Amino acid sequence: MSEIPSKMKAWIYDEYGDVNVLRLDEGVSVPEIKEHQVLVKVVAAALNPVDFKRRLGWLKATDSPLPTVPGCDVAGIVVKVGSQVKNLKEGDEVYGDINEKGLDKPKQFGSLAEYTAVEEKLLAIKPNNLDFQLAAGIPLAIETANEGLERAEFSAGKSILVLGGAGGVGSWVIQLAKHVYGASRIAATSSTSKLELLKSLGADLAIDYTKENLKELPEKFDVVYDAIGLGETGPNAVKEGGAVVGISGPLSPPGFIFILTADGAVLTKLNPFLESGKIKPLNDPKGPFPFSKVADAFSYLETGRATGKVVIYPIP
Structure with missing residues (x-):
């Protein structure tokens, strides 16, 4: 594994509002991991309606503090593991929804960044037949x-x-x-x-x-x-x-x-159906959007006309 930097590129907003509050910051601190978390080098991420509703301030009452790096869905590579992590190791290719309770104190530093810290129980090994951009669009929606x-x-x-x-x-x-x-x-x-x-x-x-x-x-x-x-x-x-x-x-x-409770075990249970090709991810044909075009990806998702998932790839 290459050395983990102290700073990273991430999309961030300091106030609630339309897509114009989003900005690309090249000096965001790489998050520290807790004992049950892993650090994921993000390869691809996907947008969900909850991401723009949160940015608009609809979840203000239960949100984590600003500034916020948005993003729930992630696919990437484990580069560091916490002391209590049992089943994941450095080098594992994983995917998941990084927020266990999406509307209750979601992570301040989400997946639209070069690195994100995630609880082990929210992740699963990426299906071996899917690339990162296909895997990134799966977790929140399938769960x-x-x-x-x-x-x-x-x-x-x-x-x-x-x-x-x-x-x-x-x-x-x-x-x-x-x-x-x-x-x-x-x-x-x-x-x-x-x-x-x-x-x-x-x-x-x-x-x-x-x-x-x-x-x-x-x-x-x-x-x-x-x-x-x-x-x-x-x-x-x-x-x-x-x-x-x-x-x-x-x-x-x-x-x-109902409001989703994210769980990597659900992804693990469904992986055989994905790997056999019985069920297939559906990503919007306008994507993937490059990391530099996250604001455009949000604008497109907010039209309500997307087919399947809007994916961001590659990161950075």
């Missing part, structure tokens, strides 16, 4: 998709409707429901241009939300996974006794919202 399916008690033989099937989380919900959980029928919504993508991911029924009234669908489903916050739509489409789960509000009863 969110999986936790939502678990909380909705989804299981083999059940049907599911995915609202927002072409997004970062929705694209994983379709794939996990089909290939990991054994869904009997999968419907998903998107705009006209992404209907074929939904079918390629495993949807039996691709619904064009620009042409169909989603509140009056003729079919009912055992589970509705609302990945975009469509309020009353899910409860209108669920069978009696079924479950509606969402990741952003508002969501009408009987639906419920």
